[in-house]
Amino acid sequence: MDYMIGIDLGTTSTKAVLFDDQNQVVAQSNVGYPLYRDQTDMAEEDLEEIFVAFTNALAAVVRKANLSKGNKITAVSFSSAMHSLIAFDKDWKPLTRVITWADTRAVKYADELKESGQGMEIYQKTGTPIHPMAPLSKLLWLRNDQPDIYKNAAHYLGIKEYLFFRLFGANKMDISIASGTGLFNIFNLDWDEQALSVTGLSKNQLPEPVSPYEYETKMKSDYATVLGLPADTPFVYGAGDGPLSNLGVDAVQPGVAAITIGTSGAIRVVSDKPVIDPKGRTFTYALDKEHWVVGGPVNNGGDVFRWARDNLFDAEKSTAALLGQDAYDLMTEVASKIPAGSDGLLFHPYLGGERAPIWDANARGSFFGLNHSHTRANMIRAVLEGITFNVYMVSLALEEVVGSLKSIQATGGFARSPLWRQMFADIFEQPVTVPQAFESGALAAVVVAQKALGQIDDLYEISKYVGKSNTYQPDPENFEAYRELAPIFIRLSRQLQTEYDNIADFQRKHMK
Template sequence: MGGHLTLGIDIGTTNVKAAILDTNTGKVVASGSQEHPLFHPFPGWAEQDASNYWGAVVSSIRQCLEQGRFADDIAAVALSGLVGVTLPVSDQGKPLRQAMIWMDSRSEEECEDIRRSVGEATINKNNGNRIAPWFIDPKALWIKKHEPHIFNATHKFLSPSGYCTYRMCGNFTMNTGDAGLAYAYEYREERWNESVARAIGIPLEKLPRLYQSHEVVGEVTRQAAEETGLRPGTIVAAGGTDISSAALGVGVTKAGEAYYSMGTGSNLGIMIPTEQNVEEYRILKWPHVLPGLTMFDGPMAFTGASLKWFRDQFGDAEFRLAERMGHNVFDLFTEQARRVPACSDGLLYLPYLGNTLSPNWNSNACGNFFGVRPTTTRAHFIRALIEGVAFDLYSNVRVANAAGVKVDGLILNGGPTKSRFWNQITASVVNLPLKTPDIGEAAPIGDAILAGVAAGIYKSPTDPLESIVRIKETIDPDPKLHERYRDFFEVWSSVYQNLRGDMDRHRALLNKYHSA
């Protein structure tokens, strides 16, 4: 199907975003977004309903199509999405249970099973990663142990983007980025490893066929066309992970380049050649949408979620004021934080509202404020939230540097990075310059570029970047503030280490009395 427009859709943890790219001009001509819910039925559990993914995708597409007569000129579509999600479906593509997402930490016992049956070293070598509940396999084994009827009925385990791609074109597929979160994926060879799958206990036939992110996987079906408003026969590309598509969308395409993407959670992504051997497993490795590049990626769980938690629990006054004045409610919070000096007069925040991912990987971690005094105000808590998230990023930067992976600066993307105040704190904490591109949500744009390659409009994903990505500002760190932040970072790190045993006991008590 001809046309000069492409459609990119990214399924985030709590929001789906879509964008239509005019490949003639390199400009986004329409965009849409739709929130979808997240459920925490028990402590440490995090689930989502696959039908909500698709419903939000449909809504975001229709919002785009309402902004002009675009459907006939859309040549191709590609989807990306959140990673580390285990969604079992039947041979008819029907979800058999709710998806267990990346922040679900119930499968610690299954992680131990994998360590015993396969070994951490084997997983490290084959997949490039550590064993942790964040990945697909431990959660799949939890289903096998606790819900065997569902495991036995499972035709394929899909990612959120894989499920919505199935709803779009009727084919079971997985892009290589999503596959990087499954231990059977041999990341240097870009293929499934049957012996590893067998040793783990997940039959290889339950894993979908693999595709490069720019490859064609099918066409929009008549049913999907009726639901979305797209034309039947529109090309569907494999797409990528939310993080790798965002990296493409902000122009991070070469080894040594790095980005920081912020949303509900956040990611530090540093590009390394796939053949480079980095013996560090506290930070993850998974494929970029560009073949030959691997993302040395540090995921962090509760970034924007920390300020959203504060907003939802303590922000009634700001909500009312924002509605009355037509302001962004988060701007009202950060304006209060400006009145507080760096390091929040000693108030420190551990941003672990359900667990902690890279580099600590502790499913029992919980959020903490340390250093409360009689003079501590509400504004102190807001600034400490922002600084605690930045400290979490800094801990990953230090691990990367110690592993020999150099980081000279970060390109930013995501909701919280729209706040210059937040960015200035981040720059001074990590002591790196931050570049803000003149671009909206990067992941849908990256997906739209991949769709353009699938449609034959672009020869490669990097071809159009010069006309799409422009840096509008560079925020440099304040060396004096960094010295202060570095001193308090040492205390921040020590607080976490000293509380680890208590966090374990705390989670055990929660589990004990929740089931009582």
Template sequence: MTEKLFGVDFGTGGCKATVIDKEGNILASAFEEYPSEHKHPGWSEQAPSLWIEAFIKTVKSCRGQMSDGFAGMLALAVTASTHNAVLMDEAGKVIRPCIMWNDQRSGGQCNRLKEKYGEEIFRIGMQMPTPTWTLPQLLWLKENEPENYGKIKRLMFTKDYVRSWVTGDFCTDIVDAQGSLLYDARKNAWSPELCGMIELPLSVLPEIRGTKEIVGKVRAEAAALTGLPERLPVIAGCSDTAAEDFSAGAVNAGQIIVKLATAGNVNLITDNAVPHAKSFTYPYSVEGKWYTVTATNSCASAYRWMRDALYPAEKELCEAKGEDVYMLMDEQASKAELGARGLIFHPYLLGERCPYFNPNARGDFFGVSMVHNKGDFARALLEGVAFSLYDCLQVLKDFTGNMEDIVIIGGGAKSPLWSQIVCDVFGLEVKMPEHAESSFGGALLAGVGVGAFSDEIEAARKCVRMKRTYKPASENHAKYEKIFAIYKEIVEASAPIWDKLAHIANE
């Protein structure tokens, strides 16, 4: 009987479940997509019920892929995107759809929080308020939906809501706690000062536990609906980014992880917290380490937007033939010239985080002419996201001069074209792990939690393998540097125009 470890991750676009053995071999995997709702420009919400449905479907699918089912399963971990607060009333019912991390509605609240409490928030929470964080999201709710705000009796985050459905626990881990901007990481406790700024009772917040702590066991009801073994140990889990960085073998200070997922990240592992106004600071899933996050809001989600907006007919045809429309898009983009014949894309479809932190930022295709076709637009999008990630990399240069240990991960990294474009834009060698996904990292963390591995370093040594190395072409990097300078000029010129557009849109 093979001993197994299970990780289930809830990204912004869907749920991925992965079963592995103790050598890091994948035994089963499943994915279930779910939508976000965008009721107004800059808004992004999801119904938590979609996550439970996706959990049940993906877990059952994995069970059916293995001849011995879940026999030998040692532990389960649930991970997810952070900042997303699920609000529950006294009866335990969800009060309203979850405001997601990429929602930009709380820009005004962020400005007022900065003006009134900026220094104190940064001192305690280690970051400045932007619409990504739970604190300003809740302030928006308090001011715009006071009846709903008054009903809050329990607050959970995405992974905790799902895990609580599985086990019945009420807790979170240190990474998701940090993602709320309601937590004092130096004291490992919810902050009365930060919660007091929005009059949020500490009593509604979950207990804080370690990422790899066993916090519960699978309930009979959840076992019956999913096929999971009843009383299977379940660890606290962590954010998708922390799990995914770990899945890429990032266990040492100085390692850099580039993530092409719904959002795009360029992250640095550190020995200590190094708060910076243009980055995010988190305790890491590897005990004793921290990681600094620089992030662009729209990465693979921008490519998904293009798929739905410009390729609906091709998508339908590909699905009918059992093919992936993204491969067609990549093929067209690969035939376009480097630089897309003067077409530049800014991926600010949901505002932007690093380094501009501007909720009013908007995406654009700049330089459109009669010569451009769909392939040029597809290539410009891939290059534009790479430029946004390169913008993020510049911030990390404040922390490290080491650019020798870079790995690229995420769904977008499965595209050799996109990975090579990132490599050429950066002008740096990047490595791609064999299995680098949050669900894979969650499974490894579950193994550490139940003692299948002595620690995170052993888990990475046994299970993380590099699949490919991308090397930059110097002539491509030189051309991209020229285009990137223009990319930045367009951003600077567009900022006041974005504000005018936002004013009109919000009238």
């Protein structure tokens, strides 16, 4: 049997998925690691912890392939979280941990760049909105707030690029990941001169941009031994997790949106060319040269639901654990007993600032409309509805750029919750389909590898392997409440934005 392995490099874990020659999941391994928030606005990972997690996850599924029995791994391919940054000195010694997309310490410099006018100029060439998430802004922060690191930094990589450098000695970055840096011109497919000038970087400090279909085959022998793989096994660069998520749920036709809610979230559609929003609200990232993903990311997805579990449902969480129940299932069961609209309780989910649609790293969360009749059950449903309203608000901006949406393909942890899926269908008033393959990112990475190795001619081959488990139709009984509340949610988000800077400054001053 020939196998392929899809690697999903995430914010808090790395997953390795073993697929057979029919693209069916045979085995998987998921190894987590912490996200360090040692101070306000920080969100970093440890390089060595990620590398160990990656090697452990990959080695675990290699063992499941039983290569000693004549089976073969024909490729390993990658889906990776975007926007990470690591600085190295001239001898390739790391000077920083992994500064992730969730790190917002660059907010001051992102705001200054936007106000200067250069920010919009750079966005129009790179397709990455000006925000602390992007390495462009992180570099401005390093230059101003960490001058010793900036002065000694000879090289910059993201986390996937670091893995390839360590395994193969390669210094390359696929154009999909590059298109999320804010430093890459998506029209000439090279590092952008204006972005380099603003950050003070030269091209030789950045990796060589390559196709997502490029691969390496000369792994260092000691790592090949650790992983249990032949050193000549092709490792395909693959692409960013957002673009691959669209491919993985077969959301590649016009008007078909992919919504992903994991730790964070996003809504995206595929275009045959880069599309720039005149208002700077949406991103355009490459899948490859012929496929571009246009959409908006949100910081606040499953991590907000986790916050609600830990802070609003803590006692029940312990009870659920004793009974062998899943705390999230118990929470959604409680929330399902509350009518649509949570009896007029709204929740803005901006616990970690926000990217699309407001692009404000100082945004903060809030409940609005609380009265004596509201319970924790109302609050839990309002949390789920608030996350959904926020993604809906992104979709309105997206429709201005790419046209109306026809249907939604759902993936990520939220897709396992029937209540949450129905909520999306009702608020969007669109059918929501959940594919059978939950491991959509890893599946898409494997399909990219098959194209890279010449096994298929077209990425659309993936449609053969993405089945449907359920399609949720909008429930008209819930339309009235959501149609009435959505405009309030949107207006309120704009009104509160006038005070986000002030409350964020207070928190930075008084909270450790």
